[in-house]
Amino acid sequence: MRYLDEFGDPALAAGLLAEIRRTVTRPWTVMEVCGGQTHTIVRNGIDQLLPDAVHLVHGPGCPVCVTPLETIDRALAIAARPEVVFCTFGDMLRVPGSHEDLFGVRAAGGDVRLVYSPLDAVQLARELPDRQVVFLAVGFETTAPASALAVQLARRDGLANFSVLVSHVLVPPAMTAILDAPGCRVQGFLAAGHVCTVMGTAPYEPLVERHRVPIVVTGFEPLDVLDGLRRVLVQLEAGRAELDNAYPRAVRAAGNPTARAAVAEVFETCDQPWRGLGVIPRSGWRLAPSYAGFDAATRFDVATISPLESPRCRSGEVLQGLLAPTECDAFATACTPRTPLGAPMVSAEGACAAYFRYRSGP
């Protein structure tokens, strides 16, 4: 067992698809929140194998896509400073800021380094005591525990040359915003399984109750996505709205209490701007006052930031599931992964990039 290949088994997928066809009698619109699931769906053509009555829309669950332009511009300004070693995940390199990207800063001589983990940035700070090491802490509830641990270790080891630029985002408030938006078509959700490995399933109970919408915690392999969909559709057809866990091999109801405790110590909830979507109340984490000394945004005084988004990019509508990437005028013409106008064309988890890679070629 490797717990990857088995969950891509074509025979079992055929069984699930047949079961879905037997289940569905009416049109339904279901959103998968997480960009990892979007990637699985588009790569395997799951949306095209489903009955026509099932309409999948892609949600805002791509951390690269929703990191605010203001944060990207601030990151670019900090990364350009001569004393700074700027550490980031690889998929943030090409994210367009108002005028350039981190790749451009590096080409112009900035010390921008790719790290696999926030803990690698802490190690760099230990090794380079004369430099200022800054980590760009972006991502959902899955990434925040690693960022929290990095900050805790930096404090424990007295690393005065380590700081973080924080833009962590939370999934349930974004789902609430989507459900509250006028014209919302989403009738059921696949919730992001790995977010639930940390936070547990409880945060979704109020959503299920208040909006009468089925939510199924779902994994990332093809069979996981199909089974999550099947369970949402069974509920919709029966007129039920419940919270269900289709990913029990990874998700416990209580999540990971150790990781949650670390996050609660280092971060506090804040109103957070999402790129393309605007401010969503209580949807972000920033450093708690007791860790404010590690905030790169206050440590480095950069000139006033005035973000300037490409007027052609319609990522806000794409991220809310209101527009398919292929319906954007710039898709695959002015906007490609090499010349992205918007963040969803950059990351493998971005809906525009997934469509470009798997749907626009010959």
Added chain:
Amino acid sequence: MCLGVPGRVEDIWEANGIRMGSVDFGGVHKEVCLAYVPEVEVGDYAIVHVGVALTRLDEDAARETLELLGALDAAPGGPDRSGSP
């Protein structure tokens, strides 16, 4: 960035006061932080995200899910459903 991946824990040690381990991701071996999964032992599978293990993979639950899915019928109508709408 956001893709958590399951891997098999091969070795566990402590470095700098932090629980660390070596994890095999289908032949690629990486050093991973195990601080958040105190229950994980050598031979277990864990889901790892940006160098930090977030959860132990429950192998019994995985097998149960596969068995349930295996019981679904791939035939378009399904033999037992002939009377259902």
